Amino acid sequence: MNTFDLPRRLAAEALGTGILVATVVGSGIMAETLTKDVALALLCNTLPTGAILVVLITVLGPISGAHFNPAVTLVFAGKRELHLNEAALYIIAQIAGGAIGTVVAHLMFAHPLIDLSMKARTGGAQWFAEAVAAFGLITTILAGIRFQRVAVPWLVGLYITAAYWFTASTSFANPAVAIARSLTNSFSGIRPVDLPGFILAELCGAIAGMLLMNWLLGRADMRERMPA
Template sequence: MTAFGLSRRLTAEALGTGLLVATVVGSGIMAETLTRDNAVALLCNTLPTGAILVVLITVLGPISGAHFNPAVSLVFALKRELSAADAAGYTIAQIAGGIAGTVTAHLMFGLPLLGASLKARTGGAQWFAEAVAAFGLIATILGGIRFQRDAVPWLVGLYITAAYWFTASTSFANPAVAIARSLTNTFSGIRPIDLPGFIVAEIVGAIVGLLIMSWLLRASESAPVLSAEARL
C-alpha cells in the first residue's frame, strides 16, 4: 500500500506525463530548428525522451508508480494492483498532464498553445508497430519489477530509446502521449484522425504483454522431479 494519498498520486501522474510530453514535443521542435536531416532529428528526439523517463520514473515512481501511460495503468488494474476507480483517475490525470505538456513546449518555443497535427501516421504496419511497442514496454516493466526493481527506470528509458528506432511508428506506446502529440503540428505530431488506430493497437499490445508475461513469470508450483534415468 502506498504511503501517498490519491491526490498526490494523481498530481505525480499528471506532472510526470506533462514533463514527458514537454520533452518529446520540445526536443522535436528543437531538432527541427537545428537540422533538416530527419535521421539526426529523430536521434535528437530519442535521446531526451529516454533520458527523461529515467529521471521521472526514479523521482516520481515511489509516489504513484510512475505509470504516465493509460495502457500501463490498465495493466495494473487488470493485475488488481490498482483499483478501477484509481486507474480511471490516473488516466484522466495522464491525459490532462500530457496536454499541458504540449502547451508548455509550445510556450517555450513561442508557438500557438495548441494546434492539430497534419502528420499522417496510419496503416497496418504503423498499428502493428504500436502493438509491438506497447507489448515490449509492458514486458520490460513487468520483467523488471520481478527481477530487478531498482533498474526499472533505466530499463524503461533504454527500451523506449531502442523502440524509437526499431518500430515503424517510433514507439508512441502510450495513449495519453498520443493524444497530446495530436495537438502539436511539429516534428513529433500525429493527425487526430489517426489516433483511434494507435490507441487500440497500444491497448491490445499492452494486454497481450500482460498475458504472456504473467505466464512467463508465474512461479512454478513445484520444482521438476527428474527420473532416475534422467539423472544418469
C-alpha cells in the same frame, strides 16, 4: 504499500506525463529548428525522451508508481494492483497532464498553444508497430519489477530509446502521449484522425504483454512455492 494519498498520486501522474510530453514535443521542435536531416532529428528526439523517463520514473515512481501511460495503468488494474476507480482517475490525470505538456512545449518555442497536427501516421504497419512497442514496454516493466525493480527506470528508458528506432511508428506506446502529440503540428505530431488506430493497437499490445508475462512469471512463482 503506497503511503501517498490519491491526490498526491494523481498529481505525480499528471506532472510526470506532462514533463514527458514536454520533452518529446520540445525536443522535436528543437530538432526541427537545428537540422533538416530527419535521421539526426529523430536521434535528437530519442535521447531526451529516454533520459527523461529514467529521471521521472526514479523520482516519481515512489509516489504513484510512475505509470504516465493509460496502457500501463490498465495493466495494473487488470492485475488487481490498482482499483478501477483509481485507475480511471490516473488515466484522466495522465491525459490532462500530457495536454498541458504540449502547451508548455509550445510556450517555450513561441508556437500556438494548440496546433493540431497534420502529420499522417496510419496504416497496418504503423498499427502493428505500435502494438509491438506497447507489448515490449509492458514485458519490460513487468519482468523488471519481478527481477530488477531498482533498474526499472533504466530498463524503461533504454527500451523506449531502442524502440524509437526499431519500430515503424517510432514507438508512441502510450495513449496519453499520443493524444498530447495530436495537439502539435511539429516533428513529433500525429493527426487526430489517426489516433484511434494507434490507441487500439497500443492497448492490444499491452494486454498481450500482460497475458504473456502473467504466464511466464506465474510459472516461476509456482516453482518457488514447491517444497525442496
